Amino acid sequence: MSRIKNTLNERGSVSDKALRQKASSVFRTLFENRMKPVRSSEGGFTIVELNMTIGLMAILSIGFMAIFTNFLVTNTRINTSIEMTSGSQILLRTMVEELRYGAGVRQTNTITDPNGPGAGWNTGNVNFVIITAVPAVDSSNNYIIDTSTGSPYMNEFVYFKQGTALYKRTLAHPSATGNSLKTSCPESVATSSCPADRKLVENLETMSFTLYDQDNATTANTALARSIKIDLTLSKDTFGNPITFDNSIRITLRNTF
Incomplete structure (x- = not known):
């Protein structure tokens, strides 16, 4: 009887031990499953993976934007520099041809300009004329x-600076019958009989000239001038940084005709 009882006790102990092991295994499985990342049955992304993907895309987007912006700024500055170089060269070449072809520089205009300053035009560096x-x-x-x-x-050309642009006004001699040129006017009052002044260049920051006599000494007397040196500076702001371009030329004048 005692043996049977011991046997039953041993079996009960084994059963309790097995039950505890089984329960422990179930709880461990549930805990491990709870700690694993949850995926949808359709193979989607976890929140962690989604956040990492969004962050990576943001970094790549910022990088591409920086590269594109740098390209745009560089390209714009190069084009602006080319534009100013070309503009200054065309301007100086035009003035060279007209100064060499003409009868030199005049101190004041001799042909009446109804749209000119009250005291007429005067060659000088103060307002650049x-x-x-x-x-x-x-x-x-x-x-x-x-x-x-x-x-x-003789017709007369007046080169004058207005704002950041250089203009050329034509004063046609009224007694020259059949004159191929017409007197020009400011754009605001221009008509078919008085065309608008010609804009030669924009973004003009400074422009000055120096007259030289036959001894190569500087002079303020236009009648004694045998050559003229013109200096100009163009400047344009691009993305907060100004681009400047300097150019100059010296021209021999005929001064008589």
């Missing part, structure tokens, strides 16, 4: 001669 005289020609490019002098009539 240069007045030049060129022979009047007809549509066939023949000189229009003043019979009283035997010399061609």
Whole structure:
């Protein structure tokens, strides 16, 4: 009887031990499953993976934007520099041809300009004005001669700075019959009979000239000038940084015709 009882006790002990082991295994399995990342049955992303993906995409986007912005800024600055270089060279080349072709620099305009300053135009560096005289020609490019002098009539060109732009005003000699040029006007009052002044260049920061006599000494007397040196500086702001370009040229004047 005692043996049977001991046997039953041993079996009960084994059963309790097995039950505890089984329960422990179940709880361990539940805990491990709870700690594992939850995935949908359709193979989606976890929240951690999604956050990492979004962060990576943001970093890549910022990098691409920085590269594109740098390219845009660099390209714009290069184009601006090329534009200013070309503009200054065209301007100086135009002035060179007209100054060499003409009868030199004049101190004041001799042809009345109804749209000019009250006291007329005066060559000077304060407001930057240069007045030049060129022979009047007809549509066939023949000189229009003043019979009283035997010399061609003279038209006048006035180069003047207004704001950050340089303009050229034409003053056609009123007595030159068949004159191929017309007197020009400010754009605000321009008409078919008085075309608008020609804008030669924009973004002009400074422009000055120096006159030299036959001894290569500087002079303020336009009648004694045998050459003129023109200096200009163009400047344009691009993305908060100004680009400047300097250019200069010296021209020999005819001064008589």
